[in-house]
Amino acid sequence: MAEARASSGQAEAEQRTATFRTRDLTKVYRTGEVEVHALRGVNLSIGESEIVALLGPSGSGKSTLLNIIGGLDTPTSGEVFFRDLNLTALGPSGLTRYRRDNVGFVFQFYNLIPSLTARENVQLVTELAKAPMLPGEALDLVGLSKRADHFPAQLSGGEQQRVAIARAIAKRPDVLLCDEPTGALDSETGVLVLEVISRVNRELGTTCALITHNASIAEMAHRIVRFFDGHIASDEVNRSPREPGDIVW
């Protein structure tokens, strides 16, 4: 049953142009004498402009996968392709280049630079990118143009997360990778953040991978992939994604 649903999501993704394709991805961490198998042979495609929710308990491998497709980590074996680019063949500087040009990250703890204002946090990235938005434009997109000159310490958690999203999308990345973006927020502010992610996907066509352990949040995705113990436990297409505004948790 799970197999069938998995293949259905996979198949649909492969029909579109795939942004990511992984083949037999495994990751083993060695901490001292203990070996932790974080990924045990994962095959997954993520299609262009898709929002994919990665769901699962902690330690199930979803973050490891996100880090590998985001170029922050390398697999122990298997391959990852970003479009035609084999990420597994890249060295550290190739991965840096890849992150710089193609990937936007959003983390649970916003990781803004405390010494830079909201606008400058965005600028940090636009100064680096090839065809970026104006910093004001990006902040506008997350509804924070009025708070542009505030330092992170002067913003609420939700606002900080929206700045983090603005910073992630300002370079017009091909993919937006979000690791528990609402994990540190209450549901009211969390919804605002999710709305921004959904809007970015809709208006810019950015492919989004969204890690959550909250099943209700996953309902905003086009596709829900469940992880368990380093495997994909299920992969299903969500025919009727919910608007973030309708989600309550």
Place this chain on the structure above:
Amino acid sequence: MLDRKMIRDLRRLWSQALAIALVMASGIAVFVMALTTMRNLEETRDAYYERYRFPHVFAHVKRAPESLATRLAAIPGVNAVAPRVVVDVNLDVPGVIEPATGRLVSIPERQRPPLNDLYLRAGDWPSPRNPDQVVASAAFIEAHDMGVGDSLDAIINGRKRTLSIVGVAQSPEFLYTIPPGALMPDDRLFGILWMRHDALAAAYDLKGAFNDVGLTVQRGASVDDIIAEVDRLLTPYGGVGASARKDQISHFFLEGEIEELRLMSQNIPAIFLGVAAFLLNIVISRLVATEREQIGLLKAVGYRNVTVAWHYLKLVLVVVLVATAIGAVGGLYLAGAMTKLYGVFFDFPILLVQAHGDVIGLAIAVGLVAGLVGGVTAVWRAVRLPPAEAMRPPAPTVYRQGLFETVLLSHLLTAPARMVIRHLTRWPLRSALTSLGIAMAVALLVSALHWLDSIDYMIDVLYDRQSRQDVTISFVEPLSLSAMHDVAVLPGVLAAEPFRAVPTALRVGHRERREAIIGVLAEPDLDRVLDTDLQPTVVPREGLVLSSTLADALQVGPGEFVSVEVLESRRNKIDVRVAQVVETYLGAPAYMEINALNTLLQEGPRMSGANLLVDSSQYEAFYREVKETPAIAGTALLSDAVRTMRETIAETINIMVSFFVGFASIIAFGVVYNSARISLSERARELASMRVLGFSRAEVSRILLGEVAALTVVALPIGCAIGYGISWGLTQAISNELYRLPLVIDRSTYGVSMLFVVVASAVSGLIVRRRLDHLDLVSVLKTRE
């Protein structure tokens, strides 16, 4: 439990702790070295002076009957009196073409000298029956590789005599011997020869008389009163004024060195300990900040404030302990080397080299104080917080767009540049002190290297502008100026200028200085008089020309009058107007035009000696002739003086400079390494975020290194300014009435000092940068700060 935590903390912070310990150890090493060397010298000096009976008062007369000694001994407060004969003569040493100067000193016929006793290193005392036996000073003997049984020729009262060396000795009054007219010791061309009294007295018509006397004084007696009484008794016999121990040349130089060591022990360690205290403070502060929640937890479960404070203080103590151990061992080692070096400069029979418990104790105390000063405020911050508050994360750091940026036109800056500036200005005191620490490294180098510039300049002024003669000869008795004809025809003499030197007492009000007035030509070409701009000046036909040192000592200026008492022949007293104040780095001379001086003395045209320019290819013939001329009492070789001076200075300065280069690197490294490590610790998260955003390692390290660079750039000019200040203080401290150092610092000295510190900073910055390569992006981002 906490001890285990401390050991782990130390293991984690070992490189930072070691860097701080090294800075502190350097300070303690200098402290221990300077104080131990000083105590070694003082103890050796005291023992030597005591055992070999070094006098407290010294006087020279023309000729006083032996009976006067009894009257001197009767002065209240006088302990012992040692009359003797002292004469400078020309020596002809086998194998040496230049004439050397020998100081003949009489010793009693049948006993050891009552004062200024000799430490007989080899051989025996001269036999009273053989007038040509002498004991020679050890340094002179060693310089010529001679020994007991060798002999040399001396011109004694116009007659050449061959003296045979029967003994080798040292004496407390000749720890440091400077040939007459020279600045530095020259053991090759200046030696002391001790003869039996009758042999020497007979040669100089001083039988039953003396021309030099030393006195020891009872404890508590007034040396000034005794000097006044000695002067009263000796004046009728041609006394030129008694002086106290502090003005005795050998003692004066020894005291100067001891004083320099004292200064060194007080100043340089303070710099290192200040820097170390600051570094301890920032490192412990950072440790406390990162362990804030643990501290809250410890307190919540019932650990008392004292226990928590003690835990962090123990870290401080470990650093202090390691530093004191390294510093004490290093300092004692250096003190041994330094004391030995002093043994080369000062002729001690033995040098007491030992460790002084109280010095080590003091060093430990000083280290502890520095450690506590640095650690206590940081630890206090840790204990002060109530546990509940400590367990919450700290309030986020508030940054501002500072005034600094408005000035720098913020919009022109990149975001990373802004990060650097805001981080630095967020903790202005810490940034300022870090810069100051780096500046101290520059300052130390400038102040060490500036000696070379100052001394080079001084030598240039002294020997290229002022005293340009090759040789100065002095006569046994003043000669008529007409004798210049005979001088001019000595072999190889290219130019000759006469001079007259007269011992005088110069008085203004209650101030008095004893100084020879030098009579010179109005426009001398060899030994010139330099004005305050160091340009050659014309000596006025009337009036007195005073060196600035002497004018300062007498507090007198041009147009004012000085009372001059001539201390020889008729001893007339005249008020003379000061015509001009001039500059010199050596001594505190007074000049007059030679004819004006002779008029003042109511003597005919006479001269005491002459300055000569000699063709170097004819030195040998020249010296041969000089050695054969009885009228010539002494020769001072200026070109030789420069050579020996440059050599001696180069030796000492090179040792010192390499020390300071080491010390400056330790400071620069300690400061930069620790501040970069702390910055890295504070910014690990930011830098990891930037790496995730796609910044390369090089771009990210630019932020870290940019901070180091900014702090260093600010530090450079400050360091140069402080270095200038320290150099000024040093030249002031070592300047005295015998010699002064000009304050000269070449641009290249600043350049080299700055370059050195830039390199040291860059190296330590790059070492820290390597840690960026191991930054774990994922785990940093996953944790809350």
